[in-house]
Amino acid sequence: xxxxxxxxxxxxxxxxxxxxxxxxxxxxxxxxxxxxxxxxxxxxxxxxxxxxxxxxxxxxxxxxxxxxxxxxxxxxxxxxxxxxxxxxxxxxxxxxxxxxxxxxxxxxxxxxxxxxxxxxxxxxxxxxxxxxxxxxxxxxxx
Amino acid sequence: xxxxxxxxxxxxxxxxxxxxxxxxxxxxxxxxxxxxxxxxxxxxxxxxxxxxxxxxxxxxxxxxxxxxxxxxxxxxxxxxxxxxxxxxxxxxxxxxxxxxxxxxxxxxxxxxxxxxxxxxxxxxxxxxxxxxxxxxxxxxxx
DNA sequence: CACGGGCTCACCCAAAAGCATGAATTTGTC
DNA sequence: GACAAATTCATGCTTTTGGGTGAGCCCGTG
Numbered sequence: 141x142x143x144x145x146x147x148x149x150x151x152x153x154x155x156x157x158x159x160x161x162x163x164x165x166x167x168x169x170x171x172x173x174x175x176x177x178x179x180x181x182x183x184x185x186x187x188x189x190x191x192x193x194x195x196x197x198x199x200x201x202x203x204x205x206x207x208x209x210x211x212x213x214x215x216x217x218x219x220x221x222x223x224x225x226x227x228x229x230x231x232x233x234x235x236x237x238x239x240x241x242x243x244x245x246x247x248x249x250x251x252x253x254x255x256x257x258x259x260x261x262x263x264x265x266x267x268x269x270x271x272x273x274x275x276x277x278x279x280x281x282x
Numbered sequence: 283x284x285x286x287x288x289x290x291x292x293x294x295x296x297x298x299x300x301x302x303x304x305x306x307x308x309x310x311x312x313x314x315x316x317x318x319x320x321x322x323x324x325x326x327x328x329x330x331x332x333x334x335x336x337x338x339x340x341x342x343x344x345x346x347x348x349x350x351x352x353x354x355x356x357x358x359x360x361x362x363x364x365x366x367x368x369x370x371x372x373x374x375x376x377x378x379x380x381x382x383x384x385x386x387x388x389x390x391x392x393x394x395x396x397x398x399x400x401x402x403x404x405x406x407x408x409x410x411x412x413x414x415x416x417x418x419x420x421x422x423x424x
Numbered sequence: 425c426a427c428g429g430g431c432t433c434a435c436c437c438a439a440a441a442g443c444a445t446g447a448a449t450t451t452g453t454c
Numbered sequence: 455g456a457c458a459a460a461t462t463c464a465t466g467c468t469t470t471t472g473g474g475t476g477a478g479c480c481c482g483t484g
Binding site for chain 3: 222224
């Protein structure tokens, strides 16, 4: 997020905080009592919080969307996958189970599991679907 | 969103509104003065607002973020995926676990499992990686 | 030769995913 | 309002995945 945006938010929030504290003292505070005043402040800031939350989230979403292509162009083969690990990754991307990959590669299920585990470690993921997604953004898979 | 969730939110908000109004009068109010009290309430509800906003809009965010592909594809092969089924498909493609998808959509794990099962039936697949692969070849996902 | 990396396999355990089934609720349509 | 589709949730069960550990083999490098 840009610094100017943060500053803008800060100014808006500050104004909204200060203005009521300045004005309400003379009207609502004395007229309706402190309970209503506090309730008003609470409701006001609840709404502001919702708004701010949405603003923050929108920015985060934009950033993540922009990040994806950057990573792709920067890292061609960075994770350093070995031959077998890459073959296993391809099998995963095809939607095969570990057992099917094992049969295809003529190795045991345990071996595939080991490759898969090392693969996850290098790609820094925890699930096979995530591995596929990350591998595609890294340009490892088409 | 189910009724229980709304009720829960209401109770939490009500408690947070009432409790300070009850306790602070005896401590902070007298100790630090009304300005600090109001500031505290404002900050508290600002945070609550951010949280509530994220909870309320998370669903809509997911839909809007993932609606683009289905519009783009225009339902060619017509596997006839429902809205929710497509949303979980997007979650799967992102590499999320069923539990994470459930949290994101504000439904239970069991519900996600049901959607996933129906999804597999319609796409004629048996695993989530396969579902992603098939969905991409069908043009359902980019 | 010793060392490290890659490949292979095994075992155990926990978590996640998947399958089948039933059911309540909501929603859209006729 | 009736009906179908969609959505939600649950329960019990099996299979698949993932994590951790250990170990034997081969091969290239220092």
